[in-house]
Amino acid sequence: MEKKYNAYENALEVLRGAAEQAGYKHDEYVTLEYPERELKVSVPVVMDDGSVQVFEGYRVQHSSLRGPCKGGIRFHKDSDIEEVKALALWMTMKCAVANIPYGGAKGAVKVDPAKLSRGELQRLTRRYTAMVLPLIGPEKDIPAPDVNTNAETMGLIMDTYSMLKGYTVPGVVTGKPVEIGGSLGRSEATGRGVMITAMQLMKKLGMQPENTRAAVQGFGNVGSAAADLLAKQGVKICALSDVSGGIYCADGLDVSKVRAFIAAEKGRFLKDYTIDDVRHITNEELLEADVDLLIPAALENQITAENAGKIRAKYIVEAANGPTSVEADAILTQRGITVVPDILANAGGVVVSYFEWVQNIQSLMWEEKEVNRHLKEIMVRAFEEVWTICKEKQVTMRMAAYMSALKRLITAKHFRPIFP
Template sequence: MATTYNPYENVLKVMDEAVELGGLSTDTYEMIRNPQRELKVYLPIRMDDGTIKVFEGYRVQHSNIRGPFKGGIRFHQNTDLNEVKALATWMSLKCAVVNIPYGGAKGGITVDPTKLSKNELMRLTRRYTFAIESIIGPDKDIPAPDVNTNAQTMAWVLDTYSMLNGKPCPGVCTGKPLELGGSKGRPSATGRGVVISTKLILAEHGKTLSGSRIAIQGFGNVGANTARIAYHRGAVIVALSDVSGAIRCEDGLDADAISKFVEEGHLLADYNESGVEHISNEELLLTDCDVLVPAALENQITIENASKLKCKFIVEAANGPTTAEADAILKERGIVLIPDIFANSGGVVVSYFEWVQNIQTLTWSREQINDMLEDILTKAFAEIKEVVHKKNCSWRMAAYIVALSRLITANEVKGLFP
């Protein structure tokens, strides 16, 4: 019988290996292996047909040792506590590896948002915000968008929290609309960070982004922005996928035209242009390319397909797309992988910029935001690279060693209360 994938066990396995390889102190490590708080809430809402339906929601706060909890809220039918715990843990690691003063958290509601109307989604979001209001706030825990949530979702979170607190509270969440205190550059930040990560690792191997052949699994916010930004920098986008299927073109896809097509409400399964072939998601992962960018959900590159991949580099735009078992196969095959906790950290970095602007009543230009993002990621990349060479390890192990070292040191400096 096949073993059920558990993302939380997967992240713990990688953390344990990194602590051993890095020779890190184990005195307070057990505190980092466990979340500080797990909250499960039941959310009754009135549906449009007048019936009442109850949904399950979660908020996991992993660590605030280095600053307030920070992490997105996802709406997905397969969301469960183990997934949210793993995502919260990855957020702690992500903030630590790029050295911004946040801890990690994550939230989710078990729901298929495509089956709810906009008004039902609004009521669900507001009820969820009410349920977690006591544990979030600008100096406690700052939510953001994630899978199937967006700036509109954050506007509802902001309004609900502000009404409950009797004043405007723009710093309570990030990824908001510009009109409500959002930051320029935030919608494209995660995708931009993926492209910066790709550029950095290609340069490390004497290659350039321009002319590199890239396959991207997933065409949501992150995948679409990754495709457009890479396309504008001269990359050849050879394959893309969404929930309906995948498309491939050896001569390259027009990322701008496809984005416009999808924004008009279409799916990739309906996209037909000369030279474009329709393939399965699995075929996309096995596409012959320079760079494979998994930008969908967890558990995509596994022990079953890792030996069949035809890419030279993997840049993880999604959280946890590669299992620990697959990692070992990729390393043996010489496929270079840039891990999620660094590759997709652009979103939380620019969320940090948004939060700083909110709490200090500042406004920065898009150019400032993008320049600061590139500076932070370039510096973090150099720190990870140093560990790669020092420990002769994978980029994932090096990133985890950097992140865990900061978390463990912070724990030891603060001490244990009481």
């Protein structure tokens, strides 16, 4: 029987395994096993009916070793401190793999945003911002969107922070609307990074995009952008899914048409899509679909010991954070399935967040072509570094990515020894 999933324990197990395989002593990485700061806050909100509800919020700063902390804020009913700690650790590793000068952080509010009105969500966002105010700032900790938050949410956080400071501070968040200092290309950056990574993998393996069949689990911002961009490269997207279930077409789906259908009306899901010759499937069926490439782009812990043996895809590119449990990873490795890990594959979002922050603190505005060009350069370089370690050390792509990150973090610790 599989043990109860704990995201942070899962993250630590991978970290320790990579450090051991790389030959590091425990003293060299022990500080990375503990977040620098954990803040838990109560977030009272006056609801539309005049009653008061109190929500639980979190902000965790895992590491500021290589620069200000960086990480998203999610609104989700199942969020807890262990999940947020894991996500913050993954952000530290992700920034180190991509070699951008940030450490990792993450935030969350335990709430089902679908049950709140627009006004209630705005008040929740502003109050949460006020509660974590001592931790955030353009030089300290820069939030970004995550699950169930978006550019509008970031605009509210920036406005609240600016109101409390008494002047406009666009660099306090990234992923905000372009009109108030957001970066062109940011909204699809994570999905674009996933596409770039998948294309690099195919190139290494001699796979032709037009002969490659893919399934994408999760049709939110990341999954939909990744699916659309891969389809434009010639990859046949055979299956897509969201919280309502999935759709399948052996001849390939018209991703642009599916995106347009979902965007046309609020509250639409893939279960409502009956256009074309599609078959409705479950999320489980999508994960086990007969495809070459599987892209989990939903939540963590989707590929487990229970379904890892049934996965038919030979290659997995993790667009979500932590979608594969440690036990599942071992099964996939044993079966010869290549997994490109989350800390490499989905780094595109934080890379373009870095570009946005740079533009904000320098009062600049880059063209979208420039943003996408720099993103591709960084993603390709990071992939090459990880691929080289993978082949030289004869380890999995996940271990190689963690080794790459650990080398940078441990070197930084050498130059920034424990204070005092």
